[in-house]
Amino acid sequence: MPAKGSVRVAVTASRPEKKKARIANGKPLSATKSAVRRGPTTPSKASSKPKLIKPKSDNWSAEAIAASSAPHPCKSFVIVAGSYEKLLYGLEGSFPEPSEPSTSTAPVPTLKPIFIFPAHVGSVRAIATSPDGGKWLATGSTDEMIKVWNLKRRKEVGNLVQHEGSITYLGFPTRSTLVSASEDGNLALFRVRGWELLRSLKGHTGRVNCVAVHPSGKVALSVGKDRTLRMWDLIRGKGVASVKLGKEGELVRWNAGGTMFAVQAGKEVDLYSTDMKLLSTISHPSRIHDVRFCKTVDGTGEVLLVTAEDKKVSIYRLSGEEGKATIVAELVGHTNRVKSVDTIQVSMPAASGSSSTTTYAVTASSDGFINLYDLSAIPKSASDPPTPPFQINPITSYNTKGTRLTCVAFAEGEVAADIADLAINGKRKRDDDEDGDVSEEEEEDEEEQEFGGFEGEKDDEEEKT
Template sequence: MAPAAKKLKSAQTVSAKIKGKQRADPQPSSRFKLVAGSYEKLLYGLEGTIAEDSTFTLKPIFIFPAHVSCIKAVASSPHGGKWLATGSTDEIIKVWDLRRRKEVGGLMHHEGSITHLSFPSRSHLMSASQDGTLCLFRARDWAVLRSLKGHKGPVNGIAVHPSGKVAVSVGKDRTLRLWDLMRGRGVASTKLGKEGELVRWSTDGKLLAVQALSNIDIFNAEMTLLHSIKHPSRIHDIKFCKRVENDSQVLLVGAEDKKVSVYTFKDVEDPSNPPILVASFVGHGNRVKAIDTLVVAIPSSSTTTVISTVSSDGFIRLFDMSHLGKSEKDIQPVAEYDAKGTRFTCVTLADQDAETPLTAGKRKRDTKDSDDDEEDEDDEWKGVVPLDDGDGDGETEGSESD
């Protein structure tokens, strides 16, 4: 096992801040949207449907050049939200109305490539950049609520806790930083001893995974190192996912070995019981670059979880999580789309419906339902207000506990 990382100073604040009621999941639908970005600057949109006989289909609904440079990140707003955000090495975040399939505009607050995007709620967007900052935007008017500073170098990845109250980030400075989203400030940091490339919370928010090259370290909320996984090949994405048949969870790992490996935990709190590799989602002919998951409904039946994967082989593939645990260890895709050699970099799954073609043009102001998603936003976000720290620049530096 790799040596334990130094615990976060004031680490007890992590578990304290994330306690409380978790957000309720939206009612699953048998229709969903899949959006993927590529090195070739192209944005692909697919519509997924599930028939009563559990047949999955992927239908292309749009493809166009969304940026002037490589697309590095894509995210969709949760809980029936309508927003899509894309980030690029052109240093711009593009925002799209996924319901109308219209471009809203560009957010140009960062001065470096966009490395990660995440919607902590359906009316707030978080971004990370190589300029060393994280930004929190409000979807009502896309104002910058907070510009969080603390990393001494590029930020590689961020993860918002399921409660929406805190976030963690990793960067080239080999540190993991904790951010209080209710107050818009940094509260603690720890040295990892290596450059974290990705960070992910488990579905219940009790575990934290940090990925670096072919290694994954699993921590609890108190930042105690529980397990270290040495994967056989270079890792490009990781994601926790619940099993379909119960509330236990697995860790999905997409890597250079052209598949998504599935790790399970017998007793995650027991360091003597390491994660076990139990199965693989296969079918790609090149590295798996990104993974996303979404709970969907099977008509006249129950629910399942779909797993979307994109690869440098030009394929978008869809897998059914309910196939895990059956006789086959190598699980085949239930649907796929061939983009003819496009080198995909990122993917997101959205549960919204849309009815009109997506066009890459300027969006005229239409206030009819512009605030629909914000009216019933969780009360906890009402404490996040536009920032003014007295110097007129609209920014603050996250407080440190170094």
């Protein structure tokens, strides 16, 4: 019994509310530190064996692929790279004015730094840029936050607080949607308009390592620590199949045509058809960090870019539907492991007023260099691959002076003039706008007014390396 005059206080533990995606007003990208908002810090650790099947909807038809967003040649581009040191690098690539008389030498773009910014309180592990103009940038970190940036205005829009673990994957399957994955075992699908959480996809029993959205934009594959490959119907927002791989898939990628996908684990890359038939296995000599499908510049075939501990990017040419892979070239020039690679189609100006199209590859390495390569140098012959493989040097580089880079992505700059579907009478049309056209400036103003504030604690704890 309490003493006279004392007060008994009853303490009841309340169940925390279910977490929802939140986004906070941001600050402009700059070279100076800004206040960092901190999300939740406690990660949560979260099958049958059906055959991988196709959803009932026609996700795999040629019409669906043709209707999906294909890469377009652009006149300029932006490179964004993240690092263990929590820094975000932004480089603008542009071509010099063509000179007279014209020469057969392709013009070399210049890389100009446009921002260097401490984006997160943890290392940056995932980067994604939106297609058809490259307006949006999303970055994910070990601090469990997804940050959204407006690349056109070079401004931070805010934070998406949805996951309770490090962000492992980000991707824009279309201009209007963002997909994320995390160590908490969940995937999330956001609508760009208002940054609304559309679906939280649960099925993995451990960390999700990577997601690959089919070129049709309707289905996705994911791999994770639970050693399963899972398939998701993005239209209905649910899982439709899963397969036990027997090993932990670290990366999964679709090819451009949506007819084949790759699953990487350790030093191996397995190539599968859409009916889950194993076509071939690539056994690489060293630990792999990234893989990327890419069409050849001449359009005659497809290659697979493989970055690894061997300080280079190996280029495998894929032949036929059987997916036979033969190494034909190497992107060289780094002095440490290559962590990430991305590709983009560009339209190079000529003195005559015409232009030619090529494909660039950008790489990010632990040596601190961002290298740019012209993939038109890949040998054309598929029947007689060179031995040793043909070596391709970078056409230009950017030195971050020792920053350990983790990921890199291209964003479109000035889009080629022949892409008329991106603008109508000077106004950008939103994919999800049912009321008509809205100018890009009006759309951005509306979005910024809709965002609510969120205050969190700043965490200065350094990441263990």
